[in-house]
Amino acid sequence: MAIWNLGSINADMVYAMPHLPAAGETLAASSLDRFLGGKGANMSVAAVRAGSEVHHIGAVGPDGHWAVERLQSYGVGIEHVTQINTPTGHAIIAVEPDGENQIILFPGSNRALSQEQLKQALSKAKPDDILVMQNETSLQAEAAQLGRQLGLRVCYAAAPFDADAVQAVLPFLDFLILNEVEAAQLEQAIGKPPGAIGVRDVIITLGAKGARHIDGDTGTTQEVPALPVTAVDTTGAGDTFTGYVLASLDQGLAMEKAMATASRAAALMVTRHGTADVIPELTEVQGARF
Template sequence: MILNIGSINADFVYSVPRLPKPGETLAASGRALYLGGKGANMSVAAARAGAHVLHLGAVGADGRWAVERLLEYGVDTRHVSEVAEPTAHAIITVDPTGENMIVIYPGANHAIPETGLNPAFALAKPGDWFITQNETNLQEEAAIRARSAGLRVAYAAAPFSAEAVESMTPHLDLLVLNEVEMEQLRDATGKQAGDLGVAQVIVTLGKRGCRLHDHADGWKGRDFPAPPVDPVDTTGAGDTFTGYLMAGLDRGQPIAQAIGLANQAAALMVTRHGTADVIPDLSEVQTMRRP
């Protein structure tokens, strides 16, 4: 099982001719509403990859549709709470090349009740995976609880904060962050991947795939290329990668095999417009052909 304490957002996506500059007003050619949030995206990706995912999160009364959507996509939602704060939302602009710009309002994601941790962790067993991201409260508290219960702990370091990463690394087995975030972490702390005290660090490299830094091979770094595709929207690609990665590890796959499948899922994701609603399922990823 994968236990995920993660964000749940309403994603408002606007198609724009280019990403706006400071002070500029642009007319959008399209608008769509999707289920999103890094936590929800990862839970859906892991569930679509065949894992049992228990999601801990919170929505406002305006977010009941999001919980229903998660359940529809195979996520265990029995520990998603309804709180007084409004459901989180994101404003996302996407240009014709698939690049995006995102503004997030945290809302209920920062009001997950701590009382929900005990009943959720009671369902987990030693060896299960716990994952979280930097979009909610209770990240470190839940990671400490997970480690003490014998769970393996993973952290997706986005939205990036060097302070948040440093507070989480003592509790981690796996850290996932992108190339820019790794540079920011190195600039803030002076530490390379092998200096963080985490057994495995994965740095995603966009269309170039990812790099694994593993204590088992002396932190040399091993690159895993991504299948070449024509992207239309990069939103949610990193979350899809992480969700598929976690599902593979939860099934007991070697990390190289889990990364390979995760790279394929992320590559397929960028050929689609949207977030959680369009994350590919396992059968689609397995039949994907490399050009």
């Protein structure tokens, strides 16, 4: 099987800061790094490094050739990544010493995908392949509906969170991943807890407390604890978790095992500075000691 990712591609400009800037504050950074990023690119790289075949559906501007080359060098399928005239998306990320971050996001070409591009890409997918989306591109609802029609396992990572965007894709979802704050926001918006929204599988990530899976059919829950590490940068950890979960499920692992593997990958990720470029390989995840 394979994973099809309608996903963002960004240049992540990461500034190391003594603390996160307050409103009106001018603050000097101690370093600057440019990484391949975007929630979509992060998930594609994570899923490839977890051992799955991944096809990325996205767009970059004239300034984004380097990002496509880097995706390809990591093993991600880039035949459905298009170059257009809109500038490539980018993120300005401030990271303080304890790993907390603050992000300014410019969507750019990620919001300029075409219906034709989407249809052409998913025409190559096979039933039971996985389709994943995040709220950083155009055509999310259209992709979810088409994925359902084609018999794909449709997954939505609900970030950056927007209640309307989630509700637009809900009727077509098999799998929803969101964090604890987003879960509360969704419940407030629709008046139902995550386990009662009609989605077969829901994962709520809980940060340092781990992650919870809710079976939408039975209402049963299972939790996987987080691993004890010292975080230096939490950027991309949730995307790493999602990519590893999906790849593990794609390879036939049970949900509990998939979440445990993803938790290990995310734990390693927060010990590193960067985004897609530093996502751990499966051999590192399997061999890590915590």
